[in-house]
Amino acid sequence: MPNPFKYGKEVSGYQFYDRKSDAENLHRKLADGSTNVVLFAPRRYGKTSLVVKVLDRLSTEDGISGICFDMMRIPTLERFCEEYANSVYGLFGKHRELLGKLGNYLAHLHPTISISPTGTPSISFEYGERMTPTSVAEVLDLPERLAADCGGKPFVVAFDEFQEVAGLSKELPLEKIFRSCLQTHRLVRYVFLGSKTHLMKRMFGESTRPFYNSAFPMPLGKPPVDDSMEFLISRFGEAGIALPVSLADAIVSASENIPYYLQAIASLTFEEVESARRNEVAADDVASAIDSFVCANAELFDERLRGLSNAKRSLVDALAEEPVSGFDEQYRKRHGLPVSSTLHTALKELVDDGIVETSSGKYRLSDPMFALYIRRAPARTFISK
Ligand SMILES: Nc1ncnc2c1ncn2[C@@H]1O[C@H](COP(=O)(O)OP(=O)(O)OP(=O)(O)O)[C@@H](O)[C@H]1O
Numbered sequence: 001m002p003n004p005f006k007y008g009k010e011v012s013g014y015q016f017y018d019r020k021s022d023a024e025n026l027h028r029k030l031a032d033g034s035t036n037v038v039l040f041a042p043r044r045y046g047k048t049s050l051v052v053k054v055l056d057r058l059s060t061e062d063g064i065s066g067i068c069f070d071m072m073r074i075p076t077l078e079r080f081c082e083e084y085a086n087s088v089y090g091l092f093g094k095h096r097e098l099l100g101k102l103g104n105y106l107a108h109l110h111p112t113i114s115i116s117p118t119g120t121p122s123i124s125f126e127y128g129e130r131m132t133p134t135s136v137a138e139v140l141d142l143p144e145r146l147a148a149d150c151g152g153k154p155f156v157v158a159f160d161e162f163q164e165v166a167g168l169s170k171e172l173p174l175e176k177i178f179r180s181c182l183q184t185h186r187l188v189r190y191v192f193l194g195s196k197t198h199l200m201k202r203m204f205g206e207s208t209r210p211f212y213n214s215a216f217p218m219p220l221g222k223p224p225v226d227d228s229m230e231f232l233i234s235r236f237g238e239a240g241i242a243l244p245v246s247l248a249d250a251i252v253s254a255s256e257n258i259p260y261y262l263q264a265i266a267s268l269t270f271e272e273v274e275s276a277r278r279n280e281v282a283a284d285d286v287a288s289a290i291d292s293f294v295c296a297n298a299e300l301f302d303e304r305l306r307g308l309s310n311a312k313r314s315l316v317d318a319l320a321e322e323p324v325s326g327f328d329e330q331y332r333k334r335h336g337l338p339v340s341s342t343l344h345t346a347l348k349e350l351v352d353d354g355i356v357e358t359s360s361g362k363y364r365l366s367d368p369m370f371a372l373y374i375r376r377a378p379a380r381t382f383i384s385k
């Protein structure tokens, strides 16, 4: 029986559960084009999976095509322009007559269009001079112009990890350029996703920032615990393996009900039971699954800890042990934390790096398996920077 659980990449179909009302809500907004949407959640809550699912539905049910463009894997502004232009053009691939317009629409980037042996066009640019706001604007305006050429058909663009945008250029005010272009678009609907929630909140929520109030905010929470339990029990059940409620509960707790960790532990538990050719999950299977996940990641966790200053390390240890809403004196004493100013600088940096996040009103480590690793080996010492 194939393993019904999957983790690491976005999931769809059988491996996707819950998110009904979020999916419905996002679908409605994009289908009627009433507003752009900003969707934020901490790492591994299922943002990309949700958006990809909604894009699929828009395409099959509403005839609205879309792309999900990941800003995280784009190192430079030049790469962004080229890859974005190609992704956008890919949406209009059927309309070969539009190829002839690209030279005009992207005039400042001097595009060259080559056709692969399989007939797929590919756009590249000559960056003779430095990038200018005009050349970036040309790329950003491309989907709107092509959509207009296609009779005003709407399209959707989802920018994944959008908080990375400003970092693509030191010279150009990219946030401002993006905002001033995208706000004029009538045919293209946008979704902005980000896992650095504090950065996304500032970007869309601070009145001095270009994207202030420009999109409908959709915070994505954890799935309801009952849905997670039901997902685990039914997927094991369909594979002929009984998962007792108490052990489904153990998987949900260990993963803190974060979809990625839930699927990872479930997948490893499934492997344990399958390899022993049993048809019921035992408590030891779940414990071994958690151990193997932590073991497999131990080097990575060590590396992460080694990079921390003493102040950050003591804060990380404290939060692994005891998530907290505020750092009062008792908490600081209990965990041997430094004075308030040092503590808050360390906290800010840990949040910026995505190691710490706030959820349910408390600061906690964003990775529950990292927290477990620390709790299991609190006395380990590292050379601090
Ligand atoms: N609706 C869902 N049903 C089941 N599993 C899910 C769901 N959403 C996410 N997952 C699990 O979480 C993993 C990460 O999902 P996804 O990449 O969509 O999250 P993300 O929030 O975009 O993560 P990142 O912050 O790393 O970009 C998936 O590989 C899958 O194991």
Ligand SMILES: [Mg+2]
Pocket: 047, 048, 049, 160
């Ligand atoms: Mg993602």
